[in-house]
Amino acid sequence: MFKMTSNNPIDPQIVELDDLHEHREIVTFMRRSSPLNTSQRTALEQHQNFILSYPVGDLRQYFEKPEQPLTVEIGFGMGRSLVQMASANPERNFVGIEVHVPGIAQCVYEAGIANLNNLKVLDADAIHVLKAMPDHSINCIQLYFPDPWQKKRHFKRRFVAHERMALVEEKLEMGGTFHSATDWEPYAEWMLDVLDNRPNLENLAGRGNSYPRPDWRPLTKFERRGIEAGHVINDFIFKKIN
Ligand SMILES: C[S@@+](CC[C@H](N)C(=O)[O-])C[C@H]1O[C@@H](n2cnc3c(N)ncnc32)[C@H](O)[C@@H]1O
Numbered sequence: 001m002f003k004m005t006s007n008n009p010i011d012p013q014i015v016e017l018d019d020l021h022e023h024r025e026i027v028t029f030m031r032r033s034s035p036l037n038t039s040q041r042t043a044l045e046q047h048q049n050f051i052l053s054y055p056v057g058d059l060r061q062y063f064e065k066p067e068q069p070l071t072v073e074i075g076f077g078m079g080r081s082l083v084q085m086a087s088a089n090p091e092r093n094f095v096g097i098e099v100h101v102p103g104i105a106q107c108v109y110e111a112g113i114a115n116l117n118n119l120k121v122l123d124a125d126a127i128h129v130l131k132a133m134p135d136h137s138i139n140c141i142q143l144y145f146p147d148p149w150q151k152k153r154h155f156k157r158r159f160v161a162h163e164r165m166a167l168v169e170e171k172l173e174m175g176g177t178f179h180s181a182t183d184w185e186p187y188a189e190w191m192l193d194v195l196d197n198r199p200n201l202e203n204l205a206g207r208g209n210s211y212p213r214p215d216w217r218p219l220t221k222f223e224r225r226g227i228e229a230g231h232v233i234n235d236f237i238f239k240k241i242n
């Protein structure tokens with residue numbers, strides 16, 4: 001995990017974040033600065049209607065039909081699969097949370113073309129957004145191909161962890177679902193070990209199993225990369241039962 005300590009992009013001084021005493025909060029992402037292309041820059045200006053400004057509070061208030069079930073996607077990347085899901089499910093509301101600004105721009109660009117009224121996105125740490133939501137207010141939380149944080153000293157940054165799952169459970173409605181997918185088998189084993197040991201969650205594929213890949217989950221960019229690298233895809237769908 002790295003942090004730029006210089007504003008000069010040509011000669012960045014890079015230090016290990018984990019070595020900084022002041023960096024106390026453990027985050028599950030790494031902010032990458034990449035330039036926006038022209039359509040992304042234009043989309044950010046023209047499609048402000050899709051973008052929520054942090055802090056947001058109860059996400060349901062921003063929709064024309066706030067009573068519709070709410071899906072929250074954590075880390076949507078470039079957002080194409082989120083736009084496809086929102087287009088295919090007008091009877092639900094969708095909020096995508098991402099810290100990668102070109103991804104947010106690309107997502108609102110595509111949401112504008114699809115003329116959606118059931119999708120909002122925001123640039124924030126999903127943990128902070130979830131904490132501000134009322135309990136039992138989200139019908140589905142989805143986490144597709146989260147950063148696998150492969151080094152042992154970075155395992156604490158993996159999103160699927162007992163402390164973060166306690167927050168997810170608190171915010172899910174009774175009967176609501178947590179859906180994750182990964183192409184990194186050690187993380188799949190890790191996820192199963194955490195999720196199968198959450199008393200408030202039921203594995204819809206049966207204890208110890210991954211869920212057959214649902215055909216209603218669109219292919220994501222990182223999933224395609226994983227498949228091209230020969231990786232096996234594992235989906236997990238857990239229902240909140242307590
Ligand atoms: C490996 S990418 C996968 C992107 C996309 N889901 C896909 O499958 O193509 C993981 C993404 O999650 C985002 N992310 C990780 N932790 C996050 C958090 N706490 N809040 C918001 N976004 C987060 C990262 O910025 C990154 O873009």
